[in-house]
Amino acid sequence: MNDLYCTINQSYQALYKDKGSRFLAFAHPIKTAEEAKILVDKYRKDAQFKGACHFCFAYKLGANNNNYRSSDDGEPSGTAGKPILNQIESFKLSDILVIVVRFFGGTLLGTSGLIQAYKQAAIDCLSLAKPIEVIIRSNICITFSYNLQSEIDRLIKGFNIEFEERNFAEHISYKLKIKSGELNLLEDTLKKSAFSNKITIE
Numbered sequence: 001m002n003d004l005y006c007t008i009n010q011s012y013q014a015l016y017k018d019k020g021s022r023f024l025a026f027a028h029p030i031k032t033a034e035e036a037k038i039l040v041d042k043y044r045k046d047a048q049f050k051g052a053c054h055f056c057f058a059y060k061l062g063a064n065n066n067n068y069r070s071s072d073d074g075e076p077s078g079t080a081g082k083p084i085l086n087q088i089e090s091f092k093l094s095d096i097l098v099i100v101v102r103f104f105g106g107t108l109l110g111t112s113g114l115i116q117a118y119k120q121a122a123i124d125c126l127s128l129a130k131p132i133e134v135i136i137r138s139n140i141c142i143t144f145s146y147n148l149q150s151e152i153d154r155l156i157k158g159f160n161i162e163f164e165e166r167n168f169a170e171h172i173s174y175k176l177k178i179k180s181g182e183l184n185l186l187e188d189t190l191k192k193s194a195f196s197n198k199i200t201i202e
Helices: 033-045 081-090 110-126 146-156 180-191
Strands: 004-007 012-018 021-029 054-060 068-071 096-103 132-135 137-144 161-168 172-179
Touching: 012 110, 021 110, 033 054, 033 068, 033 096, 054 081, 068 081, 081 096, 081 110, 096 110, 137 146, 137 180, 146 172, 146 180, 172 180
Parallel strands: none
Antiparallel strands: 004 132, 012 021, 021 096, 054 068, 054 096, 137 172, 161 172
């Protein structure tokens, strides 16, 4: 699994026209499939899109390539959702929903015309986006005695970590989020230290 991926942190929109038909493309940052569903339903119910004939979309979640969905919403199979999804992948984005709302202009575009229209609408929208990087992190908890704090701090200093919590009770516990690709290295570093038998790693 990759240690990072790119997404967006705001919404974008663009308009593409072909033979009278209008294709309004919208890109939104999302975190879950349920979020995508809510947004698509919101577009369907929005009064400004009354008269639209299709609400085609695609979304992708996370760093892996197996959490995605696309919908042609009544257009011929493979002519809308897949071209949109292909552009999400082409722009190397994730945690994103792209929906294209079509208003029919009276002229049939044919299979190739539809593929091109939905593809271009997605491109026009995603070309406006400013990607941001998301680092994938794993959780780790380190528990140790007070006299080891300076040594532990020294060992973890060179790693890409975020402190979630520091507990100072009978022992010290650090709850950390660490870049996933560095998790095993941090565990090995702690286990190979001279005081490894005095540390608890969870």
